[in-house]
Amino acid sequence: MQMTEFKPKIVAFCCNWCSYAGADLAGNNRLNYPAEVKIIRVPCSCRVNPMFILRAFQRGADGVILCGCHPGDCHYTSGNYYTRRRMALLFSMLNFLGIEKERTRVEWVSAAEGAKFAATMNDFVAQITALGENKRLEDLRCKK
Amino acid sequence: MQRIGVFVCHCGTNIAGTVDVKAVAEALRYEPGVVISTEYQYMCSQAGQDMIHEAIRENNLTGIVVCSCSPRMHEATFRKTAQSAGLNPYMVEIANIREQCSWVHKDMEIGTEKAIILGRAAIAKVNLNAPLTPGETPVTKRALVIGGGIAGIQTALDIADAGFPVDIVETKPTIGGKMAQLDKTFPTLDCAACILTPKMVEAAQHENIRILSYSEVQDIKGFVGNFTVQIKKKARYVKEDICTGCGLCTEKCPQKKVPNEFNLEMDNRRAIYIPFAQAVPKVATIDPNYCTMLKTGKCGVCAKVCTAKAIDYTQKDEIMEEKYGAIVAATGFNPISMKPFDEYAYSQSKDVITSLEFERLMNAAGPTGGKLLRPSDGKHPHTIVFVQCVGSRCSAHASKGKEYCSKICCMYTAKHAMLTRDKYPDTDVYVFYIDVRTPGKNFDEFYRRAVEEYGVHYVKGMVGKVSPEGDKLMVQASDLLADKQLHIEADLVVLAAAIEPDMSARPLATMLTASMDTNDFFTEAHPKLRPVESPTAGVFLSGACQGPKDIPETVSQAGAAAAKVIGLLAKDKLKGNPCVAGSDEWMCNGCSSCERVCPYGAITYVTKEFRMPDRTTALRRVAQVNEAVCQGCGACTVACPSGAMDLKGFASSQIMAEVDAICK
Ligand code: FES
Numbered sequence: 001m002q003m004t005e006f007k008p009k010i011v012a013f014c015c016n017w018c019s020y021a022g023a024d025l026a027g028n029n030r031l032n033y034p035a036e037v038k039i040i041r042v043p044c045s046c047r048v049n050p051m052f053i054l055r056a057f058q059r060g061a062d063g064v065i066l067c068g069c070h071p072g073d074c075h076y077t078s079g080n081y082y083t084r085r086r087m088a089l090l091f092s093m094l095n096f097l098g099i100e101k102e103r104t105r106v107e108w109v110s111a112a113e114g115a116k117f118a119a120t121m122n123d124f125v126a127q128i129t130a131l132g133e134n135k136r137l138e139d140l141r142c143k144k
Numbered sequence: 145m146q147r148i149g150v151f152v153c154h155c156g157t158n159i160a161g162t163v164d165v166k167a168v169a170e171a172l173r174y175e176p177g178v179v180i181s182t183e184y185q186y187m188c189s190q191a192g193q194d195m196i197h198e199a200i201r202e203n204n205l206t207g208i209v210v211c212s213c214s215p216r217m218h219e220a221t222f223r224k225t226a227q228s229a230g231l232n233p234y235m236v237e238i239a240n241i242r243e244q245c246s247w248v249h250k251d252m253e254i255g256t257e258k259a260i261i262l263g264r265a266a267i268a269k270v271n272l273n274a275p276l277t278p279g280e281t282p283v284t285k286r287a288l289v290i291g292g293g294i295a296g297i298q299t300a301l302d303i304a305d306a307g308f309p310v311d312i313v314e315t316k317p318t319i320g321g322k323m324a325q326l327d328k329t330f331p332t333l334d335c336a337a338c339i340l341t342p343k344m345v346e347a348a349q350h351e352n353i354r355i356l357s358y359s360e361v362q363d364i365k366g367f368v369g370n371f372t373v374q375i376k377k378k379a380r381y382v383k384e385d386i387c388t389g390c391g392l393c394t395e396k397c398p399q400k401k402v403p404n405e406f407n408l409e410m411d412n413r414r415a416i417y418i419p420f421a422q423a424v425p426k427v428a429t430i431d432p433n434y435c436t437m438l439k440t441g442k443c444g445v446c447a448k449v450c451t452a453k454a455i456d457y458t459q460k461d462e463i464m465e466e467k468y469g470a471i472v473a474a475t476g477f478n479p480i481s482m483k484p485f486d487e488y489a490y491s492q493s494k495d496v497i498t499s500l501e502f503e504r505l506m507n508a509a510g511p512t513g514g515k516l517l518r519p520s521d522g523k524h525p526h527t528i529v530f531v532q533c534v535g536s537r538c539s540a541h542a543s544k545g546k547e548y549c550s551k552i553c554c555m556y557t558a559k560h561a562m563l564t565r566d567k568y569p570d571t572d573v574y575v576f577y578i579d580v581r582t583p584g585k586n587f588d589e590f591y592r593r594a595v596e597e598y599g600v601h602y603v604k605g606m607v608g609k610v611s612p613e614g615d616k617l618m619v620q621a622s623d624l625l626a627d628k629q630l631h632i633e634a635d636l637v638v639l640a641a642a643i644e645p646d647m648s649a650r651p652l653a654t655m656l657t658a659s660m661d662t663n664d665f666f667t668e669a670h671p672k673l674r675p676v677e678s679p680t681a682g683v684f685l686s687g688a689c690q691g692p693k694d695i696p697e698t699v700s701q702a703g704a705a706a707a708k709v710i711g712l713l714a715k716d717k718l719k720g721n722p723c724v725a726g727s728d729e730w731m732c733n734g735c736s737s738c739e740r741v742c743p744y745g746a747i748t749y750v751t752k753e754f755r756m757p758d759r760t761t762a763l764r765r766v767a768q769v770n771e772a773v774c775q776g777c778g779a780c781t782v783a784c785p786s787g788a789m790d791l792k793g794f795a796s797s798q799i800m801a802e803v804d805a806i807c808k
Contacts, residue, residue: 009806009807011803011806011807020214020216021216023243023244024214024216024240024243024244026243026248027214027242027243027244027247027248028243028247030247030248031248032248032249032250033248035245035248035249035251035254035255035257035258038258038261038262038265038806039240039244040265040799040802040803040806041215041240042778042794042799043723043776043777043778043791043794044777044778044779046777046778046779046782047777047778047779047781047782047791047794047799048782049781049782049796049799050782051796052796052799052800052803055800055803055804056803056806056807059803059804059807059808060807061803061806061807075679075777076743076775076777076779077659077679077743078743078779079743079777079778079779082741082779082782082783086782118248
């Protein structure tokens with residue numbers, strides 16, 4: 001097998017009202033972050049089922065990050081509080097499932113925080129790159 | 145199988161600069177479901193839209209993917225294009241290859257590769273899209289305004305003028321609110337009653353306004369356009385429609401020792417009373433806590449003197465149920481209690497008063513007939529100390545007081561100081577302040593007149609202690625600018641008490657499922673762009689229930705809230721957001737998990753008859769989403785343990801298809 005530079009696959013779930021807009025703002029300000037990050041738009045961070053995150057890992061994602069409005073700022077008032085609890089629970093089980101906890105993260109990014117979005121993504125990608133490929137959960141049959 | 149068209153935009157060089165647009169279009173051509181894939185300079189231009197339109201028609205497309213700028217920019221544009229070509233607007237997906245691709249990457253190869261993946265994800269999603277139609281609900285063309293102060297009155301008048309019926313619900317026997325208790329108003333010094341009472345009368349006589357005074361909202365059900373509200377009309381023991389408001393009973397009632405709340409209990413009223421001369425409705429009310437007839441069955445003087453025969457001791461509270469399309473909260477404010485601030489000796493001396501009490505003392509209709517006299521001995525005070533920010537701008541860790549600035553105190557204190565010096569030039573007036581805040585039209589000019597023309601002594605510093613000594617009040621304070629301690633022998637001390645939301649606001653917010661901040665002020669839908677709407681659809685905010693406000697601000701906000709209400713009531717039907725939750729009744733096991741997490745109360749449970757495969761019928765409890773109330777956050781979809789709940793437009797299968805496409 002030929003050794004090439006490791007390029008992680010990273011899925012970023014962003015809520016429509018804050019974080020997705022924050023990502024757009026990063027774009028407007030031409031703030032670079034690695035192309036490994038692919039964003040999926042969801043109405044609210046609370047739409048993200050822990051199952052989606054596991055699915056991503058199963059399909060070969062190396063890292064999953066979930067971004068929502070700051071606590072108290074959720075467009076639906078309380079959505080991100082649910083997110084916070086659900087993810088705390090999920091993350092506490094990840095090691096048990098064979099995924100390093102460090103492959104996931106929840107981050108609050110407002111629509112005004114383009115710079116924070118870019119910085120967060122740079123940081124997260126660096127973290128995942130350092131962790132290396134996610135071998136454990138990935139089903140070899142999915143990869144071929 | 146869908147027939148999908150893919151349209152990749154160059155956006156001039158905005159996208160084409162870092163993404164090989166042609167290569168993207170070519171690569172996406174072979175994705176499942178795609179029948180046509182093409183690119184163009186500017187997809188959002190008329191020519192670009194025409195191209196999409198044509199393509200939909202020619203190829204019988206059932207879905208389209210536009211790879212372009214953020215959906216926040218042009219999703220609506222392309223949805224309209226699709227609709228004009230006969231395609232359901234929700235069969236459109238956008239791949240954001242500008243803000244989230246070409247603009248953040250520099251390398252053409254990397255950008256192109258990512259754009260292809262984003263396009264694939266969008267195609268994977270659109271393959272699972274289903275046509276959606278927004279639900280429509282009729283609108284009850286009638287508004288409810290809760291609170292009859294200047295905010296409520298103004299909102300009601302503006303709505304009524306636009307031709308819609310409005311009910312004002314006020315807990316007190318009269319409308320008018322705090323403004324009715326004020327003497328003069330800053331910065332023009334016109335008398336509050338002179339500008340308020342004509343509005344009260346206008347509201348009473350307006351054909352579209354009904355005033356429900358001495359009434360309370362008990363329960364609110366429903367949603368935007370369709371609220372059902374229970375209102376309790378408290379028994380006033382006087383027939384409202386018969387009472388002429390002559391006031392004879394209020395003079396003859398033998399029970400004279402009832403503290404008069406309108407004058408902040410600085411004098412007494414009778415057990416049957418009309419709060420003040422210009423009350424609206426001008427109808428007497430019997431106070432059941434003090435009326436001898438109601439308590440012991442012996443007396444009946446008012447019934448004897450009433451020539452109109454309006455007294456009815458047997459009256460009962462009445463509950464009425466009404467329907468409204470929009471609700472405006474205008475519950476207003478109150479000064480905070482001065483009890484925890486005993487360093488100012490409020491409870492020890494009658495001559496330490498609050499600013500609102502000072503208003504009543506200066507008012508010609510007040511307990512002293514407008515003469516400034518000390519409450520303790522009726523003597524004219526020669527030295528008056530005003531203390532600002534009592535309970536305002538306290539540290540977050542302080543055991544008492546509020547963190548916020550009450551906003552109106554600087555101005556009314558300047559007004560009080562000025563009026564005192566104007567009426568009684570022989571009085572010495574001191575004002576202690578942390579900062580003087582006067583941002584408002586003609587406000588700073590007003591404050592400077594108090595200092596420069598009227599010779600009010602403004603001292604930067606706080607009062608540490610007030611101690612009654614004989615008939616004097618010893619005031620210890622610091623003068624921060626001169627850096628020295630001051631000892632003032634005062635005759636009267638006036639405390640500018642912080643203001644807080646009325647107590648009724650919290651239970652009301654619960655009934656409305658409207659959100660509040662930590663101080664119990666109502667939260668607005670957006671602090672800058674939607675300041676008069678609550679995040680709960682159909683609920684609007686007027687006046688100080690949203691935050692401290694002076695009269696001009698209150699009136700402008702009241703008008704703004706009315707405009708929003710009118711905009712809502714003018715519609716015959718409300719179009720909802722079709723991306724709402726929906727439950728698969730066969731999978732639902734009736735566990736209530738979704739109901740508990742829904743922030744809008746959009747989910748209810750019904751018991752339904754189901755025909756089972758073995759031809760028997762069974763009764764099952766299943767969740768039902770009210771599509772007019774659901775805002776589409778998706779919290780319930782995750783809470784649902786059986787996977788019955790899903791969100792239209794963002795279905796679990798769609799999101800997972802995107803995940804798969806990205807991870808491929
Ligand atoms: S809308 Fe952003 S977290 Fe709920």
